[in-house]
Amino acid sequence: MSLWVDKYRPKSLDKLDYHHDISKRLKALASSGDFPHLLVYGPSGAGKKTRILSSLRELYGPGVEKLKIDVKTFVTPTNRKLEFNVISSPYHLEITPSDMGNNDRIVIQDLLKEVAQTESVDFSNIVSNMKPTINKKNKFKVVIINEAELLTRDAQAALRRTMEKYSSNIRLILISNSTSNIIGPIRSRTLLIRVAAPTNIEILSVFNKIIEKEDLLKFLPKDEIEREKLLNNIANYNDRNLRKAILSFEALYMNNDIITISTPLIKLDWEEILKKLADSILIKRSVANIQHIRSILYDLLSHCIPARLILKTLVINLWEFCSINDKKYKIKSKDEVKLKIVNTGSIFDERLSLGSKDIFHLEGFTIKVMVILEKDSL
Amino acid sequence: MRATRSGRSRGRKAALSDDEIEVQEVKPKMQKKRKPSHSTKSSISSLSMLSRTFNEGKVSTGANSADSAVSAISANNNKKNEVGKGGMGGDDSRQWIDKYAPLSLADLAIHPKKLQEVRTKLKEMVNGETNTRILLLTGPAGSGKSTVVKLLAQELMHEYAKNVKINKDFLINENEEENDDESSKYLVEFINSNLSESQSMVTQFANYLSEVSFLKGPNLKLILVEELPNIFHSETRISFQKAVNDWLSLPGSKLPPLVFCITENEFNDDQGERLYNVENNFIAETIFGSRILNNNKLARIKFNPIAKTFLKKQLDKISTCESASLVDISKSKIDEKIEKLSLNGDIRSAINCFEFWARYYKKISNENNDDVDDLFLTFGKESNLNLFNAIGKIIYGTNHRDIEIINYLKLQDIQNHGKDYSKIDQKIAKLSQSEIDQITISNVLASFSNKSVFFNLNLLENYSMLNSSNFPVCDELASLVDNLSLADIYNSKQMTEIGALLAITSTRYNMRLIKDKIDDDENLDNAYLKYKNNKLNFSRHYKFLRMFNQVKNGIKDYQLWKLSKLSSSTSSSSFLQDEDYGPIPTTLSETDCITIDGYLEPLILNSFRNQEKLRLKILSSHSSGVNYVPSAMLPKYPRVGGPFRSIPNLLSDKQVVVDDSDLLQDGNQYKSIEEKILNILVGDDSKINDEFNKDVDSSDTEFENDPIVESDEDTGTGIKKEKPKDEFLNDFDDSFSSSENESFLANEELEALLSQRKK
Structure with a gap:
């Protein structure tokens, strides 16, 4: 198989x-x-x-x-x-x-x-x-x-x-x-x-081919629009990465009797961790949390997840959270904060490629972001 | 500069004027020698932002040291003249260290409380009143570990021997009385070189232990191990650890008391990349491993360097005994010398120094030179900073200003630091906090600038301990870590000196600012209190590296497994040549493996649909005999590289991480699981039923072992192989590991199955 x-x-x-x-x-x-x-x-x-x-x-x-x-x-x-x-x-x-x-x-x-x-x-x-x-x-x-x-x-x-x-x-x-x-x-x-990433439509066409060959229609929503929406969600969630999308579609099918539009999508473990990490950077800006974050970073790094990928994902997550939830995080001027975060991210990205011990730079980035927010919070 | 010199040492002036020309010639050389400190200084000024505050203090002390360099030369010249005049004669040819070795417990220079602690423990062990089997004494060299044991052994064993005689009417072997050495009556020592050639190095220690284990009852002796077998050889170390462990777990109540004396020795050499293991850290943790150290049958007593008062008392005693040979030296000089030496902490080295100082003083003092006493202080132990000491100094600041300054002067110019003693006291009061900090930094740098990577990692691990309460982040913290990050770049470009300087200076500077902030702000009182009680942690870097390598191996194996799977499926389908779709064998990138496939593939393979399919397959392949397949029998594929431990977060380990067992994971989990499935599918029915029993066996110890089950080894490999990995994970994480949950589930299912069958 x-x-x-x-x-x-x-x-x-x-x-x-x-x-x-x-x-x-x-x-x-x-x-x-x-x-x-x-x-x-x-x-x-x-x-x-x-x-x-x-x-x-x-x-x-x-x-x-x-x-x-x-x-x-x-x-x-x-x-x-x-x-x-x-x-x-x-x-x-x-x-x-x-x-x-x-x-x-x-x-x-x-x-x-x-x-x-x-x-x-x-x-x-x-x-x-x-x-x-x-x-x-x-x-x-x-x-x-x-x-x-x-x-x-x-x-x-x-x-x-x-x-x-x-x-x-x-x-x-x-x-x-x-x-x-x-x-x-x-x-x-x-x-x-x-070779550019496939568009959502292209991913959907691949999905449909698989659905046909594997005879999956009975497990998917009957309504065509709903089905398309579900598949679109999968494609979107997986950053238009076809390999990831197909794998996560399969995992979704294998682990659920019937997939509906409300079935929770398969989320990658490390991405979830980084989301939580970004959230905790924005909320808990204390020294105690830095220690906590360091453990998580060590954990991610020891799982061979490249430091630059961690940094990139963090910056994207922070950017998104700042745009959507600026009320929750009590951010005064979200555009400015976002700009500063990206700026800091790029500095530490360079340091990651120059240095050898990733943990210093990742921790440096988190603290810098915390300070940026601390200064800008309401 | 010259003015100060001549003003300072009037008595030396005459001698100096003869050498005037020579001094000037030598001067440049001296400067060359002192280059390290110069380069440090210039690099400080290049990083002027951080060091502006410190510079003043540095300059003033710098002038001082240049001054003393000159007088050092004259001392050197004198020394040259002395060489070749012949050795020193004496009545007692023994060295003082042997001559004045303590003969009774009362003479010992260690703290009475510590002595009492060891005595109580050892007495219990001798009399069998405790289940402690091993006493482990650790501490720096010259802290009196073995002396204490030897003397106590004499005392306690004598008592014991008497008791045995009276109570049991046993005769002590007559021969033993004739033994040459008094102490050998009570105590045997493990001596490495004694081994006969027939013995293998590896098992030597185990053999020794099994031999001496009979020295109990009337023949009871205390076993002292000071010399260890060659634990740097990993096989020998493992066998050594096993022997110790066996000793601890040996059945039977009575064993002779076993005492280990270990002189701990931290990082002789570390480039920051190597594991934290016995090779660079000769300490109890790395020698024995945590399993033995945590055994409750082992008692550990740590010795500290000998306190000043005790050491001084001993030296005073010696000086009165040796008054004959010390006549030529003035009383005040001796006192001064003793005062200095008693800071040493190492009694052996202190006495040795004292002896040689006294001997040579007589000769050199004929030359009427004041500098003699300074010359010999270099014989003192060089100050070697312990890692945690240094980290503490940088993060919390120093508590002992005077010692710090003396160390600093010692480092600045080795031969002449004694000169300024009287002035220092007045100076200390004048020095500002930032100047003291600068001195501390120089001291730490002197010991750690070549271990920058390693040191900085530990700084990172510990700086946040200052205020682990809800102290908000601030610019100072950001700049601290920012500089650590910059320092890492220097380090990776092989500029470790700058890396260390930048990291250490910025940490100290920012930490001071933060402390001031806490002091000023009343709301943060709590944070301050808390930080005082914090212990320092060892960096998790080595643990991380080990884990990293394991995950990496796991990924490699996964890649290979996947590749072989893909290529096997293509070769099998090669009959249908021109398929348009199908697997193409190719390698997945490492990143994809860990970030995408490593998580999703096991998720697919472990899904209920897949399990159902497999179950049906098993049932159909074994038409008779098997009618139910418990889910525990179906193997689960683990996430590649193991699950993340992040969500139930682990705090940084309070203890030192030790490379105690070679935990290298056998990454071929996927392969072994597949083999297991194949076994289930192909194996005959009886084997499958055995598999059942096996599961029952492992989950329920009440079942008796079935011999057939034991012989069935190949199916067991899957289970066996997984075990070390789980242990490893538990090591990290106290929370429930997934395997526990699984076995729990399996039990339930099995019970259901059993009840079904009964019906």
Whole structure:
């Protein structure tokens, strides 16, 4: 049994539900048999990976799905051994070098060098021709690099060299959430493809497809308008992240006999925590609460939730709460407060990327916000 | 500057004038040597915002130290002349530390109350009047731990031996009387190097303990362990801890009293990244682990550094005994010296210092130089700040101005701090609070500027303790944390000196402002009172790191599990080649794993619909024998990385966090759960029924163990593997963990089932 997200994942470019223009272009690229390095960016859950894998399938056929997982070991200059998972098919490799933290440069360099120096040889025709032919189509190997925005500067610089040096037999596809952390030289060496988050209507069309295939209508509201509203709510709540939306739709269905418009939506645990946190920052502006908040922050951080995501979510929550509930929090001039909060948030966001111990900066942000509110409260 | 110097030491003038040229040559060198303090100073002025208030105090003391540097040189020269004149002869070749070792309890330099405490405890243990089996004495070096034990052992065991003789008419082994050393009659010591070669290092201690456990009854001896096996080797440590634990839980009432004397030693070396473990913190918590320390059969008595009065008494006594060798030294000089040394707290080091001072004084004093006494104060123990002491000083301010200043001068120029003693008293009164603060900061910086990351984390953990009542936030607090945050950036750019300086200065400065605020505001009286009683906490950072790594491992395993699941489903469906939809094997990003899938997927997998499906599957695969599947049998998938503990909030731990067991989680939970399901599905009926009994077994101890159940190991792995994780979580959170609720549910269901079957 697999999840709906996986079960209904389109495998070919033709079956993609939205962004048809991108699909068309990718198809054109794939049919030409060659393509440049790509930088695919867009918010998470927009379908970047799906599009890339579909175009690889277009290019190489279903062989790309015959995957194996290898564990490669690398040795750092300090003689520490690193283990690193590489997923590979005969035609491509998929790596997530940001897993290695500061050692990502070594991984990038060594691995790509190794890949680039072994020319891929096609043995599929060996029986008929008795001679391995270097298929023109398979002249290069594709390397998919996940979470490219998390690569260190060092690694990105190394990547840039590799791109130039081995461009004849290696093609890189970088996947990233935004281009802002990617250095200029790489951006200029790649073809940028932006995959935007699907609109609500597009998400609804995906939902409807699933509903049809899974025969879910009997569990959903009979009234069409109500049903649409419910689905819209799900899509909205999940920030137009398709993956998240489908998963949470499935979770909703699996845990309820019948879904009505009043059925509470599935809320992510950490997001709820951050909402409560934002609320408590606005209400309880005391030292005791700071201690309390520190525990919560430590908890979130220890669950590997990126500090910058925490900060971003907090700022958004605070912004929303200030706009909607300014009476509750006794805010005098909400626009000014909002501006100051965003300003503080951006300062500490930078510090998070510069510093190493996230807790200092997150706590600094909370206190600053508390002080802003303290000064502005009625 | 020169004017002050010559004015100050008239007697030295002659000697100095000879060296006049040399002094000037050496001067630049000296400045080079003192560079650290200079660089600190310049970095202070670069951060002028914070330090403006302190600068004055700094400058004045700075002048002082430059002055004394000059006189230090002359002292150095004198020393050079002395070297090579040969050692010192004496009647008694023994060192004073042995010569004047206390022979009776009355001679001990420790506080009578502490002595009484140890005596009572030990007496109870010797006579078997208590269930305490281990006495643990901890404290700094030279606080008299082992001496107390040795002397008490003599006294108590003598009493005990008498009682045994009279009451039971037992004869004490004659041979023992002939033993060479008096103390060995009463006490055996664990000595590391004694082990025979056949013994493995790892089990050595356990073997030793099992050997000595027979030393009871008439042969009763006290077992003293001062030397530990090599606990830095993790296997040895685990075996050591196990041996101690076994000792504690050994059945039978009577065991010889076991005494551990541990000299605690905090962070020798910490780069801020490593775990809080035995390697950098040699203290009871890391050596034994919390499980042993919390055992009620272990009594722990902490020793403090020896108080000034006691230490002084001892030194005075020695000086009267040694009056023969001290004739050349004037009485006032000796008194002054004793006064200084008695601040030391370490009796061993104090006596040693005193001895060497006395010996060399005679020689050097021939040169008629006043500086001699200063020269040897460097033999004194260097002041090493304890972490919590330092944190307390920064957050609450110092309580002992004079000690602070003396330490400061000591640090500023090591060799000549004695000079200003008389002047200090007058100066202290004049110093403003901000100047004192500046001095405190310098002192703390001297010890911690290279451990900035670590220190700042602890500052962060503790600054809010100042007023944990409903004290509103204020600009000062914001600026404090703001600077800590900036300091972190410096730290991560390897500029830890600035990081430490910024963090410590800003914390002290802002804390003082806050305190003033509290003092001024009557409404906040309560807050002030409260902060006085607060204990300091150790930073949770290491706990966090451990947790973080565990979660990370969990995520990795989840990723792999997912990947293998996806690729297996593609390979199985590869017959239907050109499907348009279907799983594509690819890795999920870590963030998505934890923020989206890690929560939603278990929610889907554990949903009632899924459970129902699974139940039907099980029932259909076992057509006979099984007619009901309790939900406890259906495994639950945990949230990736474990549940959040935030909502029932945990307070910061009051105790030191200890890396006592290697709790590394086996993250393959998902895999093991899947295997379990497979087992249920594939396994034959009897196995399933066993599974039933097994559940009954684990939930209800009244059922007798079924041998078949025990042999059925592979199905049990799932359960077994989950256990450590739950324990770990409970460690964090006192509230009900989900597993408890589940087992509770399971019980109910089982009871219902049982009653059904009876009918």
